[in-house]
Amino acid sequence: MGLQNILHIDGLTFAYYDEPVLQDISLSFGSSEFVGIIGPNGAGKSTLLKHMAGVLPCSEDRIFLENISLNRIARRKLARTIAYLPQEVEFVFSFSVDEILRMGRYPHTKGIRIYSQKDENIIDHVSQMMDVEEFRIRNFSDLSGGEKQRVLIGSALAQEPKLVLLDEPTSALDLHHQLGIYQILRAQQQVEGLTVVVVTHDINLAAQFCTRMILMDKGKIIGDGPPDQVLKFQTLQEVFGVKVYIDINPMTDSLYILPYG
Amino acid sequence: MIGNMAGAKAIFLISVLLLTLVIAPFIGGTAIDLQEILSGDVGRQIMFELRMPRVVFAFLVGFSLALIGAVFQALLRNDLATPYTLGVSSGGSLGAVLAIKSGFLLQWAGFSAIVIFSVAGSLLTIMIIYFIARSRHGMSPLTLVLTGVTISLLFSSLILFIHYLADFTETYRMIRWLMGGLQISGWQYPLTLMPFTIITFLYLFYHSHSINILSTGHEMAMSKGVDVLRLQKQIFFGGSVLIGVVVAFAGPIGFIGLIIPHLVRLLLGPDHKVILPAGAVAGGIFLVWCDTLARTVIAPAELPVGIITAMIGGPFFMWLLLKHTRKRAL
Numbered sequence: 262m263g264l265q266n267i268l269h270i271d272g273l274t275f276a277y278y279d280e281p282v283l284q285d286i287s288l289s290f291g292s293s294e295f296v297g298i299i300g301p302n303g304a305g306k307s308t309l310l311k312h313m314a315g316v317l318p319c320s321e322d323r324i325f326l327e328n329i330s331l332n333r334i335a336r337r338k339l340a341r342t343i344a345y346l347p348q349e350v351e352f353v354f355s356f357s358v359d360e361i362l363r364m365g366r367y368p369h370t371k372g373i374r375i376y377s378q379k380d381e382n383i384i385d386h387v388s389q390m391m392d393v394e395e396f397r398i399r400n401f402s403d404l405s406g407g408e409k410q411r412v413l414i415g416s417a418l419a420q421e422p423k424l425v426l427l428d429e430p431t432s433a434l435d436l437h438h439q440l441g442i443y444q445i446l447r448a449q450q451q452v453e454g455l456t457v458v459v460v461t462h463d464i465n466l467a468a469q470f471c472t473r474m475i476l477m478d479k480g481k482i483i484g485d486g487p488p489d490q491v492l493k494f495q496t497l498q499e500v501f502g503v504k505v506y507i508d509i510n511p512m513t514d515s516l517y518i519l520p521y522g
Numbered sequence: 523m524i525g526n527m528a529g530a531k532a533i534f535l536i537s538v539l540l541l542t543l544v545i546a547p548f549i550g551g552t553a554i555d556l557q558e559i560l561s562g563d564v565g566r567q568i569m570f571e572l573r574m575p576r577v578v579f580a581f582l583v584g585f586s587l588a589l590i591g592a593v594f595q596a597l598l599r600n601d602l603a604t605p606y607t608l609g610v611s612s613g614g615s616l617g618a619v620l621a622i623k624s625g626f627l628l629q630w631a632g633f634s635a636i637v638i639f640s641v642a643g644s645l646l647t648i649m650i651i652y653f654i655a656r657s658r659h660g661m662s663p664l665t666l667v668l669t670g671v672t673i674s675l676l677f678s679s680l681i682l683f684i685h686y687l688a689d690f691t692e693t694y695r696m697i698r699w700l701m702g703g704l705q706i707s708g709w710q711y712p713l714t715l716m717p718f719t720i721i722t723f724l725y726l727f728y729h730s731h732s733i734n735i736l737s738t739g740h741e742m743a744m745s746k747g748v749d750v751l752r753l754q755k756q757i758f759f760g761g762s763v764l765i766g767v768v769v770a771f772a773g774p775i776g777f778i779g780l781i782i783p784h785l786v787r788l789l790l791g792p793d794h795k796v797i798l799p800a801g802a803v804a805g806g807i808f809l810v811w812c813d814t815l816a817r818t819v820i821a822p823a824e825l826p827v828g829i830i831t832a833m834i835g836g837p838f839f840m841w842l843l844l845k846h847t848r849k850r851a852l
Contacts, residue, residue: 341747
């Protein structure tokens with residue numbers, strides 16, 4: 262568990278229509294955590310993440326950032342603490358990589374957005390860190406899936422958040438790029454004290470990188486804790502409805518899971 | 523390197539603008555040269571009381587239509603979404619036709635019944651669209667455009683209905699007005715329109731960076747710190763008022779808000795800090811030349827300018843639609 266409580270959810274229940282998608286969720290997130298939210302399709306993972314990002318309206322005060330309800334925090338201020346990357350981002354106009362990185366500085370600038378030296382430095386830093394330096398002037402739409410994802414995460418990190426929320430950040434990527442993204446995120450978590458929350462279907466990668474895992478099913482939290490406490494044979498078979506084989510990967514000492522049938 | 527290119531493009535656009543504003547007034551049914559303007563009363567009058575105000579008026583109308591077109595496209599993330607296609611112009615037209623039919627000489631703060639009804643019609647339309655298309659979590663662009671098309675059709679049939687009830691003089695006035703025209707004399711129209719145009723432009727330009735981010739989608743924009751709902755409401759409101767005023771003065775001139783922003787984006791990229799001023803100025807220049815054509819092509823009679831923009835815009839719209847369908851098919 263983190264040292265300091267950043268985000269706190271207190272009894273959140275939510276429904277898009279009649280059927281509740283989230284039922285009485287209570288969670289706390291501290292600093293420098295790497296959290297993986299897993300669970301079957303329709304478990305409410307993405308909806309929970311959207312609530313944490315404040316992009317879904319919540320009429321009651323159920324989510325608190327450093328003890329202040331999200332509803333009472335101005336958007337710009339919120340974006341300086343929480344960065345969120347939706348599952349699908351579609352640009353209708355062809356922005357360049359550089360322009361998208363700069364969007365990350367939006368909450369730190371005002372009016373017609375003149376970038377200070379500090380802004381420029383942070384954009385340079387992020388672009389080096391995400392290894393997108395060489396195609397900064399290219400059009401975003403011309404990039405490969407892995408390059409796009411690196412740019413978008415770079416733009417999120419340029420917000421200098423304390424908490425970054427990513428919805429399936431690696432689902433469209435090959436093995437090499439999946440690992441690359443997780444390594445960068447882990448570096449940010451360990452060095453900068455960033456709290457990372459990913460929603461993912463890749464339980465094995467999550468088990469390797471996450472300090473904490475949250476297992477969701479039908480809008481409820483089924484398990485919450487270190488990977489080896491959450492990834493239990495019995496629970497997984499019940500939640501996912503398949504038989505699983507669990508073992509320890511001797512190269513990383515982390516759990517890995519194979520479904521079979 | 524990039525800065526120089528942008529500078530060159532800006533200088534080019536401004537040169538075309540100045541040339542247009544200087545040359546266009548000299549073209550028309552009656553030939554005028556500098557000598558006549560300096561010496562003769564008639565020449566001077568045609569120049570300063572008819573042609574120059576008209577050129578300025580055409581510029582402001584084109585400027586406003588292209589500006590709002592560009593902003594609506596960005597807000598709804600759809601290059602088919604313009605005041606015309608969303609039905610905002612139809613709402614304005616319905617208001618204006620109602621005003622012509624009822625014929626009452628209502629005046630408020632110096633604005634005629636046509637202006638007031640037209641602004642009310644535009645605002646009503648955008649409100650209907652906004653509330654119908656607004657699902658529980660934001661607005662879906664597709665729903666919005668479909669709603670706009672439906673409202674457009676509904677209002678068109680209401681306009682036809684009012685036509686049917688109208689007498690011969692009213693009908694003529696309505697048809698003439700619905701074709702869109704910029705025939706004015708004196709400076710009243712351009713001077714009334716100018717503050718609306720300038721204020722809306724400055725507001726939108728100030729928010730151009732927010733509009734950039736808004737064009738990447740709701741959730742993305744919110745997470746970057748844009749107050750999406752407030753900005754959207756303000757832009758829809760302000761844009762609709764400006765469109766209402768333009769429609770009242772010039773009739774529903776179509777397609778400028780569709781063609782010009784699209785072409786400017788192709789040439790200058792997606793940044794609205796560039797697109798808004800450049801697109802608006804290009805829209806102004808475009809309409810001035812369309813109007814010059816309208817004044818001269820069958821001189822001494824005049825063609826309604828709406829016919830010319832529609833003849834250019836119709837095929838362009840179809841080309842855009844085809845491009846979209848092809849993209850989706852791939």
